[in-house]
Every structure is written in structure tokens, then in C-alpha cells.
Amino acid sequence: MGIRVGIALQMLFMCLILILSANEAIDELSNLYYPLFRGVFLLSFFGVEFALMLFAWKRTGIDYGSIFDVSPHKTNYHAVVRAASTLMSLNFVCFVAYWLTLT
16 A cells, blocks of 8 residues: 555656646646546545545444445455555546647
8 A cells, every 4th residue: 555655646746747837728728628637536535535434434343334235344445445546547647648648
């Protein structure tokens, strides 16, 4: 999980650099697709938040398996973080590819 967090921080830093180095022509062209990238980022962010809730519930002894009617052995916070970070990585690669096509 440490490697995935490090990669996510690096991707965030690179996105900020790309956004801050924008010019006006890119701003006009990119207004259509920014909501798409933000939406996918929010899905992955909510996945990480859900994994944190699962971790806290497991740590405090709350039976989240019966609350959500899922198997706690198959649904754990590691799997949720793995899925969310994979989605975040795909979103970042698509964002960078889109940004490079605009420039």
C-alpha cells in the first residue's frame, strides 16, 4: 500500500504541474472533459474513503459484513484500496494523454 500511496502522490503533483502550466487555448478546449476526469477521480477518492471506513469498522469490532450483507472475508479494505488506486492510475494516464494531445 505504501507504493500505491507514493505513486498517487506523484500523480497528484504531476497533475498540478500540468494544470499550472496551462495556456488559454488549452483552457478553451479542455472545458468539456475536465468534469469527466474529476468524476472518475471522485469515484476513486470515495473508494479510498470507503476503505478507510472499513478499516476503522474492523479495528473497532463493528460487524460491517452483516450491515452491508457482504462476506467480510471477501470484502476487505485492501481490495477496495487496490481497486480505487488502479482506477486513479488509469484516470491519471488518460488525463496526461489527453493533456499531451491538447499541447
